[in-house]
Amino acid sequence: MKRLKEGDERAFQELVTTYQNRIFSLTLRFMGNREEAEDLAQEVFLTVFRAIGSYRGEGRFYTWLYRIASNTCKNRLKYLKGRQHHRSIDIEDSPQAQLPSEEGGARQSLQSQIPGPEAVVRGNRLQRAIQEEIAQLDAEHRLLIVLRDIQGLSYHDIIRITGLAEGTLKSRLHRARLALKKRMDRHMR
């Protein structure tokens, strides 16, 4: 952290490579658009680079980083909605998503967990549907789903990131899951 605050580029590179997958995953699942997600993830690290001097070392570093990432995502979404420009592409259909992990694509697919060709087709279809439907939720709901259900962060960390009280987090998370379930119902039948 000391090296980072002194502007050491190598230290910054280490930070980026340590967290880039998690931040990219967050922005991708949040936005549902690979190009937008990559640009957004870059912006997150640019903000970190500029603001690292103001990081006081309270709490875990990655909750500070995630707070920046969450705010960046929400602000971008607001901006895009303002411009009525938001479009979501089917990220799992994009060529990069189909590449092996070394090439920056999918690492572990849902289809690998479901045996049989019919189940594979259904698994693929549901994956696409989930991503599409997550990207249709409102910003707060999709953030909670991504942080808790996709990234697997603990309640404690999500509270530090979002500033919500524990009870509020649990009830909002429940509403977010219900909203997603409602949207997913037509795909699950």
Next chain:
Amino acid sequence: MVTPSESNAAELMSAALDEQLAPEEEEAFAAMLAASPEAREEFEQLQDMLKLVKGLPEVEAPPDFFEKVAKKIRRRKLMRGETFLLVSLPFQVLSVMIVLAIAVTYMMLQLERDPASKLVRDAATPSDGVSEPAGDEDAPDKPRDETVTRPPAE
């Protein structure tokens, strides 16, 4: 039996789905499911959906991600640096530079307009047959190009 309020039920449901129920909450949750078939059905459906959500493939940033970030940082630093350079120059130096630029431009314009200096420049320039004034062609005492006017020597 105490029926949990709506917000309490939501909190219990979340905690149960995340396996985060406190021991004292487990009993309340079990009672809630026993009392409400709808709550049980909702819980099961949410469990199924979360399995799908958690099964989404992991994604990785592009391999050149850091290079792109570094490039953006350099570009923005450069932009800030240029602005800083202009602003940080002392006012006197900027004024002198502007006055000098105006003076040079003015002098160059004056040179172009001044006919005397133009003549001096023309005289100093060797004749190449292209820049020669048209009126000189008919001057009687001006020697002609011998290769054209003289007949071949016998």
